[in-house]
Amino acid sequence: MAIPHIEKEVERRRTFAIISHPDAGKTTLTEKLLLYGGAIHLAGAVKAKKNQKNTTSDWMELEKQRGISISTSVLQFDYHGNQINLLDTPGHKDFSEDTYRTLTAADAAVMLIDAAKGVEPQTRKLFEVCRMRGLPIFTFINKLDRPSREPLDLIDELEKVLGIRSCPMAWPIGTGDRFRGVYDRISNEVLFFESEDRANQSGRLEPKKIDANDPDFWKMLGGPRGDLDEAKELYETFRSENELLEFAGDQFDHAAVLAGQLTPVFFGSAMNNFGVERFLQRFIELAPSPVGRVGVYDQRDAEPVKKVVVPTSDQFSGFFFKIQANMDPAHRDRVAFMRVCSGHFERNMEVTHSRLGKKVKLSKPLNFFAQERVIVEDAWPGDIVGMLDTTGELRIGDTVCTTAGGASVFEYQGVPRFSPEHFAQMLIKDPMKRKQLQKGLEQLAEEGVVQIYRQRGMGDKDPVLGAVGALQFEVLQHRLLGEYGVDTKIEKMGFVHARWVVGSDLRPEEFDRREDTRCLEDRDGQPVILFKSDWSLRWAVDNHKTLEFRTTAPEIRGTGKKK
Numbered sequence: 001m002a003i004p005h006i007e008k009e010v011e012r013r014r015t016f017a018i019i020s021h022p023d024a025g026k027t028t029l030t031e032k033l034l035l036y037g038g039a040i041h042l043a044g045a046v047k048a049k050k051n052q053k054n055t056t057s058d059w060m061e062l063e064k065q066r067g068i069s070i071s072t073s074v075l076q077f078d079y080h081g082n083q084i085n086l087l088d089t090p091g092h093k094d095f096s097e098d099t100y101r102t103l104t105a106a107d108a109a110v111m112l113i114d115a116a117k118g119v120e121p122q123t124r125k126l127f128e129v130c131r132m133r134g135l136p137i138f139t140f141i142n143k144l145d146r147p148s149r150e151p152l153d154l155i156d157e158l159e160k161v162l163g164i165r166s167c168p169m170a171w172p173i174g175t176g177d178r179f180r181g182v183y184d185r186i187s188n189e190v191l192f193f194e195s196e197d198r199a200n201q202s203g204r205l206e207p208k209k210i211d212a213n214d215p216d217f218w219k220m221l222g223g224p225r226g227d228l229d230e231a232k233e234l235y236e237t238f239r240s241e242n243e244l245l246e247f248a249g250d251q252f253d254h255a256a257v258l259a260g261q262l263t264p265v266f267f268g269s270a271m272n273n274f275g276v277e278r279f280l281q282r283f284i285e286l287a288p289s290p291v292g293r294v295g296v297y298d299q300r301d302a303e304p305v306k307k308v309v310v311p312t313s314d315q316f317s318g319f320f321f322k323i324q325a326n327m328d329p330a331h332r333d334r335v336a337f338m339r340v341c342s343g344h345f346e347r348n349m350e351v352t353h354s355r356l357g358k359k360v361k362l363s364k365p366l367n368f369f370a371q372e373r374v375i376v377e378d379a380w381p382g383d384i385v386g387m388l389d390t391t392g393e394l395r396i397g398d399t400v401c402t403t404a405g406g407a408s409v410f411e412y413q414g415v416p417r418f419s420p421e422h423f424a425q426m427l428i429k430d431p432m433k434r435k436q437l438q439k440g441l442e443q444l445a446e447e448g449v450v451q452i453y454r455q456r457g458m459g460d461k462d463p464v465l466g467a468v469g470a471l472q473f474e475v476l477q478h479r480l481l482g483e484y485g486v487d488t489k490i491e492k493m494g495f496v497h498a499r500w501v502v503g504s505d506l507r508p509e510e511f512d513r514r515e516d517t518r519c520l521e522d523r524d525g526q527p528v529i530l531f532k533s534d535w536s537l538r539w540a541v542d543n544h545k546t547l548e549f550r551t552t553a554p555e556i557r558g559t560g561k562k563k
């Protein structure tokens with residue numbers, strides 16, 4: 001029997017994350033989006049995290065000390081009947097595997113780019129993760145009110161640097177001091193730019209608009225002084241750029257957008273709240289609602305079978321993509337964040353934990369907002385629910401599902417581990433605390449704070465730690481001390497790349513002999529090679545044609561079984 005309303009509930013959901021380089025304006029954009037959803041009423045409520053005040057996701061001691069958001073949570077709001085789930089990814093200089101993993105719970109990504117800077121390194125890394133998953137990507141080019149690079153240049157860069165085709169949905173007229181607004185290529189309207197201060201003074205809620213076919217439109221490009229020469233010049237540039245886009249640009253193709261092959265591009269200024277609402281509207285129109293995900297069904301005596309589980313299925317299912325211990329230091333609790341993938345989630349529901357093969361009751365589902373915890377009564381595909389993990393049994397990548405009506409148990413394909421770029425060994429100040437250290441390391445590795453690699457033949461002794469961002473080591477030390485009472489020292493190692501290696505010809509000694517490479521094992525006993533430079537990685541790839549060097553670990557799925 002179909003679940004009432006499920007189609008409608010799935011259809012109205014959009015679950016996405018914003019990817020960007022620090023300072024591109026993610027906090028500012030998030031804040032404006034939340035204002036549209038009425039989720040916050042005070043401008044600056046999100047921003048305040050930088051000033052170390054109460055904020056939406058600022059709960060960890062270290063975050064408070066540094067005034068940054070290290071953890072990831074979800075911001076949910078309603079916009080004209082649509083349920084928006086914005087996965088909040090950390091926006092500080094450093095970033096962690098958490099950021100990558102969050103993208104596995106998203107159905108789309110918004111790539112935010114600073115118009116003066118173009119594609120920056122962190123955006124590129126995050127983009128690669130989105131591409132790996134085939135996520136649809138929407139581009140918002142921000143800070144047009146400031147001196148910017150040529151818009152055509154920026155578009156070109158998307159293709160050259162990221163290798164993605166793009167289709168501008170809007171086009172800016174002028175930039176910086178001469179930024180006059182954006183032309184909406186779909187509605188054929190020009191939206192005139194006004195700084196937020198000026199817009200507030202005039203009490204205008206929406207930007208002034210004009211049809212681009214209006215013969216007098218060009219005269220309005222003269223800015224506050226009404227300079228007609230300037231107006232003419234801006235208009236000519238606008239016209240020739242648009243002609244170029246018409247003839248040489250990629251045509252809009254919704255299927256290509258949904259397949260992650262074409263990115264629709266928007267322009268605006270988040271700080272001035274200009275272009276943001278139009279972007280949100282188009283995003284809702286074009287971004288996908290939750291789609292089916294591949295489930296793996298174990299067979300007794302045969303290879304597992306893979307089948308797509310549709311969100312509108314009667315069978316409830318979800319997977320855990322993030323675990324956070326000690327969210328509330330007073331309670332020392334552990335919260336596992338679940339993405340609902342199919343069916344209807346209801347509080348106190350009994351589900352099967354696929355990896356452990358046992359029934360569990362989901363009795364403490366939570367939502368977090370502005371440091372408040374709210375019990376969730378129900379949720380739909382695309383929603384994120386925090387689950388209080390009282391038994392400590394949940395792991396990243398775990399699937400839960402119902403089995404009513406004889407539905408089979410399955411697991412979603414795992415959440416991959418990503419190759420770290422920072423490596424270190426840990427020294428303990430008090431050797432009596434070795435046991436606590438081991439326990440802490442294991443738990444925090446499970447959360448994904450760091451990855452642990454064994455040195456071959458040394459068992460669990462003196463492991464090498466790997467992190468996607470260097471700040472993760474600081475987080476690790478801070479938490480080991482605060483939560484496990486272990487004071488540690490970190491000794492950084494000179495490696496910069498790690499690759500999981502697949503192939504029967506691997507001879508680990510060959511890599512251990514060299515000064516610039518080292519062969520280790522991950523928690524599942526899979527070989528991982530560390531490299532000290534781009535050059536040594538290239539050398540290995542060129543000279544070992546029979547080996548495959550992977551940037552992500554084979555799936556985490558079923559780690560419990562392997563252990």
Ligand code: G4P
Pocket residue numbers: 020021022023024025026027028029091142143144145146268269270271272
């Ligand atoms: P992030 O989360 O991506 O790191 O960026 P954030 O929103 O904090 O923005 C970084 C800086 O860029 C902030 O300035 C912010 O005000 C500014 N900014 C964001 N969007 C725009 C825009 O559209 N135009 C202009 N001109 N600036 C923008 P700040 O000086 O670091 O902070 P604040 O003093 O403004 O708070």
